[in-house]
Amino acid sequence: MASGSGFPVRSVGILGGMGPAAGADFVRLFVQACTTYLHTNGHAVRDQAFPEHWLVQMPIPDRTQALRTDPQGPAGPALHMLQGMGRLAALGVGSVAVACNTAHVWHGQLQAQFPQLQVLHIAQETARHLQAQGAQQAMVLATAGTYQTGLYDQALSACGIAPLVPDAEGIARLMQGIYDGVKCADLALATQCFGDVLSTMRARYGDVPVIMGCTEIPLALPQATQAQDVQLIDPAWILAQALARQAYER
Amino acid sequence: MASGSGFPVRSVGILGGMGPAAGADFVRLFVQACTTYLHTNGHAVRDQAFPEHWLVQMPIPDRTQALRTDPQGPAGPALHMLQGMGRLAALGVGSVAVACNTAHVWHGQLQAQFPQLQVLHIAQETARHLQAQGAQQAMVLATAGTYQTGLYDQALSACGIAPLVPDAEGIARLMQGIYDGVKCADLALATQCFGDVLSTMRARYGDVPVIMGCTEIPLALPQATQAQDVQLIDPAWILAQALARQAYER
Structure with a gap:
């Protein structure tokens, strides 16, 4: 996918909602990281130089609570996260960041289900x-x-x-x-x-x-x-x- | 779509990237607006009480520049915004907010192409x-x-x-x-x-x-x-x- 600014970039995704304030803040950090990247590499900072990125914030069951009871149960977060990842994958993103530390307990499962994506590990x-x-x-x-x-x-x-x-x-x-x-x-x-x-x-x-x-x-x-x-x-x-x-x- | 918190909520979308910092800030405002709504209506504020919401930030051509030259041309923002709206629609959102004032010049076109969505007008x-x-x-x-x-x-x-x-x-x-x-x-x-x-x-x-x-x-x-x-x-x-x-x- 081209950014229109002359260098190729790839669409990326953010899986959030855990909690929503932290997810919103992660988008701010990502925009800041892109700005830093553009500056560092001598590219002009303009709207069209940012990569396409998608955020989904979903109601995902509490992670810590699931770990205390049944981490793989249907009331836990795993199936919900897979559902969100599936839709991010359908949008064509190449990499996904999960905006919650505890959720990374399920990182292996998410990565295994979506081999076409790079799921980063915080x-x-x-x-x-x-x-x-x-x-x-x-x-x-x-x-x-x-x-x-x-x-x-x-x-x-x-x-x-x-x-x-x-x-x-x-x-x-x-x-x-x-x-x-x-x-x-x-x-x-x-x-x-x-x-x-x-x-x-x-x-x-x-x-x-x-x-x-x-x-x-x-x-x-x-x-x-x-x-x-x-x-x-x-x-x-x-x-x-x-x-x-x-x-x-x- | 149920939030898991006992009251029905509908998934909504945000079309951003114009610019990306403002789009990230709009997600923060939306999370804050939901928090205020929950407080005002006597619901507990917890992760699972927030509605599913999607943000797309895309490289969209400059709005003001297009208005100076050819607002409906292929190099303008209209086709790009329609592309993003189409993918938000496919995700099943019921309403979309566009996080850019100038972009609302094309509001009528976006709303006409997606009658299944409510496109808010800033x-x-x-x-x-x-x-x-x-x-x-x-x-x-x-x-x-x-x-x-x-x-x-x-x-x-x-x-x-x-x-x-x-x-x-x-x-x-x-x-x-x-x-x-x-x-x-x-x-x-x-x-x-x-x-x-x-x-x-x-x-x-x-x-x-x-x-x-x-x-x-x-x-x-x-x-x-x-x-x-x-x-x-x-x-x-x-x-x-x-x-x-x-x-x-x-």
């Missing part, structure tokens, strides 16, 4: 990014569901990076910030919860990069005073940049 | 909103293309509201703010251009509502000191609320 992209920086350890802030599945543990370990995670009390406080905070539009509560967990972790592990491993965390953690001199890693931003490369380079 | 929604407030006059800040076509003139006049527009110098300054400012990520320049035009208009017409009739203007005008005590009307926010009602009420 934790693997993030681990490769940290590996390129020479990181040896990284803190992971995420949902209980993401911890339970070892999503970041596996991706980081595969790149030789030791994952550092909060204790049970810290995880409960993160969940409070995500569910009672960001998802209910109470950002002040979310900032307080996330900042508390970060304080405790830094007291224990010192100054290492911090992966904001849930798309809702970057909406509130950067405002916390405890986060001011910390290297915050936003996997959504890394994923958005990877998706821009898929559009412009494949 | 200027008509805005005029009805001002009429309900009892407004008698409104300033219109827009692109040269939008002025040339009388988009807001017609919609406001039909609602008994007198449109007030800048002179040629003011329009040139708005275009500078949109093309050299927002579209090139120079927001400081954009804020200065838009603020200057607003100053001149207020000196002439006094204190009347100001329609930000280009989706790029709300990204920079509200920050201008000249805009601090002005009733700014954002047609994109009014359109986002109309689209939320289409999803929840139709």
Whole structure:
């Protein structure tokens, strides 16, 4: 598919709705990643230089809840995500980014069902990014569901990076910030919860990069005073940049 | 299509890419409009309570330029927009919002080609909103293309509201703010251009509502000191609320 600007680009897709505010923010990040890509590569930034991209935000059952009960059951998110992926595939996109960390537990299934698509993996992209920086350890802030599945543990370990995670009390406080905070539009509560967990972790592990491993965390953690001199890693931003490369380079 | 939250909702679509930053921001506004709708109507705000919605951002030829030369030509935006609308229609959406004011010049064509969809009209929604407030006059800040076509003139006049527009110098300054400012990520320049035009208009017409009739203007005008005590009307926010009602009420 041609962009009309003289260089070929490929249509890409974004599977969102988990939650919808984070999905909308991911589109903003993708547009920003394309702008950065155009600047870096000496192309003019104009409307017609952006690749075609599709976002679907669907009502998808809660990911963490499904992991606690029946991850493959009909009430879980897998079938809903496959339905959305199928329609993105029909639109002719070449790559898809899933705008939710926990949802990547089902990444293997999505990729296996759609071999014609490149389904990006948020934790693997993030681990490769940290590996390129020479990181040896990284803190992971995420949902209980993401911890339970070892999503970041596996991706980081595969790149030789030791994952550092909060204790049970810290995880409960993160969940409070995500569910009672960001998802209910109470950002002040979310900032307080996330900042508390970060304080405790830094007291224990010192100054290492911090992966904001849930798309809702970057909406509130950067405002916390405890986060001011910390290297915050936003996997959504890394994923958005990877998706821009898929559009412009494949 | 059911949302899984107990009340029926309808899938809706957003045609964007004009420009991509404004289209991404329109998704944010739509999610915010849904949140407001859920709160106002006593429903819990959770991921699964949001309607399915699709965004397509495509490389669409410049609207204002086409209006200067050949509005219906093959190099213009009409065929591209019809292509995007066709794919949104195939996805089963019931209503579509077009995230660009100038593009509404082709609204009649889009609506005629897709009678199965409700294509919302940004200027008509805005005029009805001002009429309900009892407004008698409104300033219109827009692109040269939008002025040339009388988009807001017609919609406001039909609602008994007198449109007030800048002179040629003011329009040139708005275009500078949109093309050299927002579209090139120079927001400081954009804020200065838009603020200057607003100053001149207020000196002439006094204190009347100001329609930000280009989706790029709300990204920079509200920050201008000249805009601090002005009733700014954002047609994109009014359109986002109309689209939320289409999803929840139709």
